[in-house]
Amino acid sequence: MMPSLRKLRFEDEQGNPGFRAQLKEQRWDDHRYYHHDLINQSLHFVSACTFITAYALLFVDAALASLLAWGVAMTSRQAGHFFFEPRDYDEENGVSHEYKEEVKVGYNLMRKYVLMGLWLAIPVVLALSPTLFGALERPDSAMDFLRHVGFGWLFFGVAAILFRVGQLWFERDLETGIVWATKIVTDPFSDFRLYRTAPARLIKHGRSDDTHAAA
Template sequence: MNDFLAKVRTLRWDDHRYYHQSRINQTLHLISALSFLVAYGLLFSDPALAGLVGWLVGMVSRQSGHIFFEPRGFDTIHNTTYEHKESIKAGYNMQRKGILISVWLGIPLLLAARPDLFGLMDAQDAFAHKLGLLWLGLACAGVTLRTLQLFVLRSPAWGLAWAFKIVTDPFHNIDIYWRSPIALLRGQLLDPLDEHQPAEA
């Protein structure tokens, strides 16, 4: 168990220092995290709405932070290139995210063209309801697929650690980014990242 938790801490630390230097990105991750907690709660009463909230609020705010605000040049703090960070990222790097986002955007188009989704859904059901369920399925498939890939590329332990990290990221993001809006209001656009990796990590 200690080894598993150490892997989770390593993944979280690398993710934070390499991909969350922008205070705007951190603030958007805070908004995303709060919306994902709402989506988690909705899973028990309205899974379709959970899918809509998770993607339209959680994922849009989260990925907008990465796409539009996170620096992509040479990382002088860590003395490494953006390309190197992308090559070692355990989860979805920008290339993999591009594929995932393309599928996400393609689902409503497919559903508009085939309301019954080739006989898999009731054509009379509300479009938003069906879309939410499909997006929820995409999220589950995305996490499962990358977990299985990491089983092969690294090890089952690393795959499970990454999956655990993803599922618990909303709680962790709130814990480490709740001060980011305050820093942003004070004019700090980039986190100086002068803190050291926690001793337990």
């Protein structure tokens, strides 16, 4: 167990917070602040497996990969945060939920509400205008419609990452944004390693995880 009130610092061999050190620190902060509940961790494991599958499928069928990533991986991932992760005072880290929301590098819960709202709006817009106001071919079947949705979600995901990178560049610096984008893209592999034992631990020990060890 790491000391609760101390912010863990990661540095490179020269003692500077280089790219890999910043990436490790962002991952550690995300884990220790936002993954206390083993249901949440288990859902992240499901999400990681699905995202990895979607990554492989991306080179074969990008629309289907996007439907899988957003429809299964992203929804299970965010459900863990929205419905199961505790939002009371974090005794382990000595901080409030409000503090964690304020210092979150990526999409905190409030930003995620906006993000998921826009995600849900895409199929609604395509249902109202199947050709997207003349930009797309009219779908001949439900599968064609879903493929349009999949491509819409794919472009939206890329845009959401680039948008947050731009925000972080403006608020902090470009490197912070690039580090965060790298973390997001590689999270499925990191989450698979971190949370692969979560389902078994959930069954054996209940929901609370008190084994937050540095990655």
